Every structure is written in C-alpha cells, then in structure tokens.
Amino acid sequence: MYELLILIMLSSRDMSGYKLCQVLGGSLVPRRNISNGVMYPLLNKMAAAGYITLAHENDSPRAKKIAHITDAGRDRLQDLMSQPIEMDAKRESMFRFKLRGLGTVTPAERAQILADYKAAVDTDRASFDATYHHLTDKLASEITDKTVLAWSLRSLELSMSICDTKLAWITQCQEELQGEL
Template sequence: MYELLILGVLTSQDMSGYKLRTILESSLVPRREISNGVMYPLLKKLADQGFIVFLKAPDTARNKKFAHLTAAGFTRFQQLMAASVTRDAKRESIFRFKFRGMAGIDFDTQEQILTDYEAAEQSDLNSYQEVYRHLQTKLTQSTTNRDDLRWAIRSLDLSLSICHAKLNWLKNCRQKINQDRKRYSNEQTK
C-alpha cells in the first residue's frame, strides 16, 4: 500500500526518506506515525526491485541521499494507479494515495479512479441511510427513553455528513478534471 504513495510522490521530485515518511504519515487515514524501521526497509525493497535509486544530494555535508524514481518505478506506479481498490479497512488510505498521484496519470485513469471512489462512497451512503431509517423507526416506536438509539443516530449523522462531503468533493474534482482536459486539448491544437 505504501509503495503507491512513495512512487507517486517521486513522480514530481526526488525526496529524502525523512520527507517521504512525513508525507506518508500525513496521507494515512487515520493519520499515524511511520517508524524508520518501516520506512527504510521499504525504500530498500523499492531500490532492490529497481523502482527507485538513491542519489547523493549535492552540497550537503552529511552525504544526504534522495530517492529518485526510475523508468521501471514509473511503470509500476501507473500499474498501481490503474489497479482496483478492495473494499477493506485500507480503502480510504489507498484512494487518498491515488488522489495524491493523479498528476502522474492520464485523464481516463483519473476519471476511473474517481468513478471507483464514488461507487464505494455511494455504497457506504446507502448502507448508512438504511440503518438510519431503521433506527429512526425503532426510536419512534419505543415507549421508553432510548438514549442509545439517539446516540446511534447522531453517530450515523456524522457518517452521512462525511459521505456527502466526499461526494461533493468528487463532483468538484470532475469539473476541474474536465477543465484541465479542455485546457490540455487546446494546448495540443496550438
């Protein structure tokens, strides 16, 4: 899973392991810390596979090295971006990693990623709405004080709001991708 984000970030510029770790930590959902014991073996593995190479940074006293994406790494990145995302606990993080790497892929693949994300979010929304209706019905039929149901409904309100926010974000992204596609097309015809 981390491979996707690391390769995607490296499509735009070379980076140190420390900077890559910071980006990885901030991209995980929920956010969590990544230890050097996880990060550096992963970078070594990517280097052993030929996806990255380490370059010495010029003008640094400590022989700082930067990870650089190879042609094989870029091909691997494109494969990972095109791969489907399983609906499991890592789903949101993987989609966030893909969103971070969207600049490195074509418009059709970008659209496919957004379509897949929308389908997953719409499925979640439908499930939350079904449970919400069920709990509302139970609450109205109850003859006793049911704070447990009220709090379950409030919790679902949060989940519903998050789904709606994500779907609105998707709508805005699609509009921007269409604008980018038109601008790119106009530049190509000049």
C-alpha cells in the same frame, strides 16, 4: 500499499526517507506515524526492485538518504494507479493515495479513478442511510433508554455528512475533468 504513495511523491521531486515518513503518515486514514523501521526497509526493497535509487546527501551532516524515482518506478507507478482498489479497511487510504496521484495519469484514467471512488462513497452513503432509518424506527418505538440510540444516530449523521462532502468534491472534480476528456 505504501509503495504507491512513495512513487507518487517521488514523481514530482526527490525526497528523504524522513520526509516520506511524514507525507505517508499524514496521508493515511486514520493518520498515524510511520517509523524509520517501516520506511527504510521498504525503500531498500523498492531500490532492489529498481523502482528508485537511494543516494546519500553529501552536504548533510546526518548523511540523509535521498530517494529518486527511476523509469522502472514510473512504469510501476502507472501499473499501481491502474489496479482496482479492494473494498477493505485500506480502501480509503488507497483512494486518497490515488487522488494525490491523479496528475500522473491520463484524463481518462483520472475519470475512472473518480468514478470508482464515487461508487465506493455512494455504497457507504447508502449503508449509513439504511442504518439511520432503521435506528430512527427503533428510536420511535417504546425503548426506555434512548440516549445511546440517539447518539448512534448523531454519529451516523456525521458519517453521512462526510460522504455528502466527498460526493460534492468528486462531482466538482468530474465536472472540471470534462474539459480535458
């Protein structure tokens, strides 16, 4: 999963492992810290596969390793961008990674990624909506303690609003993309 974002980031400029840790951690949903113990073995694995090169920065007192994408890495990036995203717990992070990499693919591929993301968000929105209506019906019944149910509804309202915002953003991107197709 992390390989995709690393290749996307390196497609625009060389980066240190430290900087890649920061970018990767900030791109995950939910956000989390990525340790050197995770990053450097992955970078070494990617270098062994020929996707990147790692060079020590000579003018740095800490001898930072700087990663650079190779032609094989660019090919791998294209392959990863074209793969479908599994509908699992990593889905949102994977879509966020691909959205960051839209500049690395053709307009037709951008359109497909946006359509796939829209379909996933539409599915989430419909599920939240169905649950919301079910809980609203329950709230109207003769339940004595309605506080938990009321806050569950508020939480669902937040989830639906997030979906609506994502859908508006996707629609805007799709409209802008029409000029490129």
